[in-house]
Amino acid sequence: MRIKEGFVIREVAGQIVAVATGEAGENFQGMIRLNETGRDIWQGLMDGLSEQKIAEKLAETYEVPVGQARKDTRGLLEQMEEAGFLTA
Amino acid sequence: MNFKIKLADLTIDVQSQYPALYDFCEKYRSEDEGSAFLVSISPREIAEERKIMPDPEFSESYLEECAALRKIGDRLPLYNRFLIHGAAITFEDRAYLFTAPSGTGKSSHILMWKKYLGEKVDIVNGDKCILSVAEDEIYVHSTPWAGKEKWNRNRKAKLGGICILRRGRENMISRRKPGEILPELVEQIFWPKQAEAAGRTLELLDSLVNLVPVYLLECDRSEDAVRRSFEALTGYRYEGKETKI
Structure with missing residues (x-):
């Protein structure tokens, strides 16, 4: 499982915003608002990291238990899968 | 050719x-x-x-x-430029951009500006404009792509404000914080196919909303709607009178 190619993330007006181009843009137009953890998870996926690795990095960055970080990561991944942002 | x-x-x-x-x-x-x-x-x-x-x-x-x-x-x-779906006019050399999904009434609204405010209003482009970001200024430029009315004049002007149009029963206008109206603007911006250009567009959008005030206008098709948008955008008192266009 990987994130579709073509998402772009930037900070706009103090918000973290993603838009889709290329493969990702075929089925999604518009913008997605992310919080900081969301951005880190999303960026981790774009960098090709595993779910486990992303959760470990989150735990380290935000000084939270790995269990909590895993739950957050899983939660966002499920939402992204439902939205069709992920592909086999 | x-x-x-x-x-x-x-x-x-x-x-x-x-x-x-x-x-x-x-x-x-x-x-x-x-x-x-x-x-x-x-x-x-x-x-x-x-x-x-x-x-x-x-x-x-x-x-x-x-x-x-x-x-x-x-x-x-x-x-450092991007395309946006919207109708731009000038009043005393300052440009104002009205943006909304097709069919909301952008053309009708700018036509009413001409009707009630006369020759001081010039239509830059009725449909597809280019916004350029340079230093601390945003300019709006016309293009040949000007919708079914084909209103366009090959010129540019400093952008003084953006107005998002919505149809409403009452006429109301309010200035919005940049973060509140991003989805409405994102919807009317042309998104390039390549990630690099799309990323650049988001950066330019950030400059745009930091430099130019954005208003949300809920309006019908009356003179009162023109009064509201005119006063909010230009800061002048409305003293329009009907002129023949």
Whole structure:
């Protein structure tokens, strides 16, 4: 499982915003608002990291238990899968 | 056909399949030396437009106009410019951009500005504008792509405000914080196919909302709607009177 190619993330007006181009843009137009953890998870996926690795990095960055970080990561991944942002 | 056009102070080489594009770009043709980039429209790209707009009523040359706009829109962000769907007018040399989904009433609203505010109002473009970001200023530039009314004048002006239009029963206008109206703006911006240009567009959008006030206008089609948007955008008191247009 990987994130579709073509998402772009930037900070706009103090918000973290993603838009889709290329493969990702075929089925999604518009913008997605992310919080900081969301951005880190999303960026981790774009960098090709595993779910486990992303959760470990989150735990380290935000000084939270790995269990909590895993739950957050899983939660966002499920939402992204439902939205069709992920592909086999 | 090979020719050059100048859009938003950028010279662009164009290679078209049909001479209609040359005529379409008449007011924007340029004899300048050199160019920023080349836009060459292939039969395959015209066929791609046909897939999006299969209605046989659309001629091949119209589809070429659409393909050309798409290709130009893909490149502009690399030159600190981007395309936006909206109608721009000027009042005393300051430009105001009205944006909303098609069919909301942008054309009617700017036409009412002309009707009630007369010759001080000039229509820059009724449908597709280029915004350029330079230093601390945003400029709005016209393009040949001007919707069914074809209102366009080859000029640019400093952007003084953006107004998002919504149809409403009452006329209300309020200034919005940049973060509140991003989805409405994102929806009307042309998003390039390539990630680099799309990322650049988000950066330019950040500059835009930090430099230019954005208002949300809920309006009907009355003079009161013009009064509201005029006073909020220009900061002047409305003293309009009906003029013949």
